[in-house]
Amino acid sequence: MSVPTLYPEDERLTRGERVVFNLYIITALVVFVLMMLFGLVMRMAQGTWLSLPPTLFYQIMTAHGAGTVGTMGLASSAVMWFFLRKYVRLNLWAFLTNYVLFTLGALAILAAVFIGGYAGAWTFLYPLPVHSMGEWTVHAAVLFMLGYIAIGVGFLLFYLDAMAGVIRVYGNLGRALGLQWLFGGEIDPVHPKTVVASTMVIITNSIGTLAGAVVLVMSIINAYFPELALNALLAKNLIYLFGHTFINATIYMGVIAVYELLPRYSGRPYGISRPFLWAWAASTVMVLSVYPHHLLMDYVMPHWMLVMGQIVSYASGLPVFVVTAYGALTNVYRCGIRWRMPAKLMMLSMYGWAAGIVPAIIDATIRINEVMHNTQWVPGHFHFYLLLGVLPMILALMFHVIAGRAQSLADATTDKLSFPIYAVGGLAFAVALLAAGHVSAPRRYAVHLPQWVPYDQASSIAAILVIAAMLLFTGRIIAGLLRAPAHVDPAHPAG
Ligand code: HEM
Ligand SMILES: [Cu+2]
16 A cells, blocks of 8 residues: 555645635634634633623623534534545535535524524523523524524535445445444455545434434424423433534544545555444444433433443543554654644644543543533533644644645744644643633633632633634635645655
8 A cells, every 4th residue: 555645636626626625714714713712702701801791701602612613513524525525426516505504504693692692502402592581582592593403404415415425436334434344354455544434424423413403493493382392301312412423523524634644744554454444333333322421410311321321431432532543653653754734733633632532531420420510621621622633633634735735845934833832722721621620610600709710810821822823823724725726746746
């Protein structure tokens, strides 16, 4: 198996593709910066450095949660699209429609929050959206949920198009996942990891998104016809089946960048293996069955589901992570890799993913969850893997693409500065949240007790570092994307 060139022919974008890809990436970066500023505002308000009416805090919290999760989905689906289109036929209109529906949905969400005053959090947990205590109208809550539906329909369309493409080439989803090789037989050495990962996401996130659609439609009907009450426990189950799966899918789409790009930077092939196929097959089942770890406080849940939530939590993140991290580390071990931005970001992502899982596993233990549930430990965990794990995967592809469009592959001076600032700031930010959780500071409180304030202030400073670095990244990437492609591969000038 040979090592591909840095910029293989089949990855070139046509003009139309480039425009849509740029739309995704530029939108995602701009929204991330804005959402991070929202985050900073919340942190500074909790830290008493900024005075913010609590109602506005919860509006910002709602926009931040919905905006970051949605945008993470958008950006990581661009990673999946970028690589999957080499192996199966993807229709550009489906990719573009997803973008358009996302934009419409995002506008609806922003209007619902900042004009309508909706502040029931991104999880729209029933019956919160319809119990606003006069803070927002039913229409605002419904507009928020309609925004989600638009985004969900866009994603479903994108996944259905990808599913059709995968089935056309591989016959069925099972063969694309490589299930035929689980118990023996010679694995096709060129079966793309990208296809395995994409297929897993197509299956799981379609199911998750459909669960979300069902509970959204139920909630909207209930908003206008309150006599049709919902079963709150069922609604919560559907919401977390959707929410857990959607945010996890961002890792599984983002990691495709590592599978594809790492061997090019290390100069070593990064082959497929039976443990790899097992890990992805197992995760397909586990991602969907692990969500009860969000309901460990709900004593009315069937006991076996909570036990399953705990046990599967221990196992769920691990297989794919282990094969990926092991694969990545052995791939770069003594390979003489050149530590350019994409390579650095990919290594950071392996660390952020690994370290970010640990607090989640701890919190998914029922006895520990009784204490840690709804403390800042939880945002500590997910900011860890999102800021230091998933976002670096996405940024790695972006820096890779812009280096290909520039005439030189060398990192700009700003990159040498922005990378460490981002890594240190992100780590400090996440650790401060975890530490606050450790002393039982609750999450989702606009106002904090004096003994929690030092954590809020420390993480505000860390957040400023993250945002500064993100601004530098964003400027570099947008400038790079708007440049016409150079169509050269400086690493392989002849090829
Ligand atoms: C500089 C960057 C960021 C800062 C300063 C920040 C800050 C915050 C703060 C203060 C909260 C509320 C914590 C609480 O419950 O007390 C929060 C919640 C949250 N953040 Fe961030 N954040 C940042 C980046 C991100 C990113 C990149 C993502 C994901 C892609 C993200 C996703 C979320 C989510 C999902 C919530 C939960 C909202 C809720 O509880 O309803 N954040 N963030
Ligand atoms: Cu979860």
